[in-house]
Amino acid sequence: MSENKEHKKRDIFTEGPIDPSFIAQSIAKHATRHDIGAHGIFLGQVRADIRTRDGSINHAVTGIEYTAYRDMANEQMSIIRDEAFARWPITCLHVHHSQGVIKAGELCFFVFASSAHRQAAREAVAYVTDEVKQRLPIFGKEIMEDGEQVWKSAVLMGRGGGGGRGGGGGRRRRPDTMRSLREFP
Amino acid sequence: MEVLLFGVIAEKAGSDRLSISAPDTSSLMHALEQRIEGLSKLSYALAVDRKITRANLVLTGKEEVALLPPFAGG
Numbered sequence: 689m690s691e692n693k694e695h696k697k698r699d700i701f702t703e704g705p706i707d708p709s710f711i712a713q714s715i716a717k718h719a720t721r722h723d724i725g726a727h728g729i730f731l732g733q734v735r736a737d738i739r740t741r742d743g744s745i746n747h748a749v750t751g752i753e754y755t756a757y758r759d760m761a762n763e764q765m766s767i768i769r770d771e772a773f774a775r776w777p778i779t780c781l782h783v784h785h786s787q788g789v790i791k792a793g794e795l796c797f798f799v800f801a802s803s804a805h806r807q808a809a810r811e812a813v814a815y816v817t818d819e820v821k822q823r824l825p826i827f828g829k830e831i832m833e834d835g836e837q838v839w840k841s842a843v844l845m846g847r848g849g850g851g852g853r854g855g856g857g858g859r860r861r862r863p864d865t866m867r868s869l870r871e872f873p
Numbered sequence: 874m875e876v877l878l879f880g881v882i883a884e885k886a887g888s889d890r891l892s893i894s895a896p897d898t899s900s901l902m903h904a905l906e907q908r909i910e911g912l913s914k915l916s917y918a919l920a921v922d923r924k925i926t927r928a929n930l931v932l933t934g935k936e937e938v939a940l941l942p943p944f945a946g947g
Contacts, residue, residue, distance in 0.1 A: 732947050757879055757939055760923035785946060797947050817947065826946030827880030839881040840945035
């Protein structure tokens, strides 16, 4: 677990989009690790969703502006990292998330796990990807083609979990949100 | 104490931090809902020292307190 400790002070945030060449370089860096037999990768890309506003006018999302409570996000990330290392025999885990405006088509999220055999890397990447979305205080504002800006609310912290307040106004709440809220110490 | 504000909450408050004093988290939330217009209608969580808290915690004023709107990373 010495590798874990080394990772603890890491800052996962990068200003602007994640360059595909950075991903290629990250893979290349592992060429010297001959105990690795599998890499698992998840890449999040900003999607040009169409939003309906004012009744029937459709607007495309041109980008998302990400902000974060950086200290808490990095702390949560180190907890998730420890959980992944405890659960799967992975040799390393790298996570990067964008801050600032990321345009549709650009990459904003990169999860990369390596292991001797494929199952561990694959499962660890799926776990870390989901937990980051649920537990890291990252906020996103969708920027529409007409300049309008709308805050994203992918993960709502519901009143049932006790962490959230106020009326969700009938917006959907995913059951796994509750699960992850209970995991907050 | 200083309360850190994020996302839509910071936008509503017109600032990313707010100075306020309260003896515990419950009265802090009440005071914040008076100070930030529209906050009571939003979904949010309170983090004390970077951990989301549901219980009513006593505050000494030295804690790092933050108001967090829904998460949207990834």
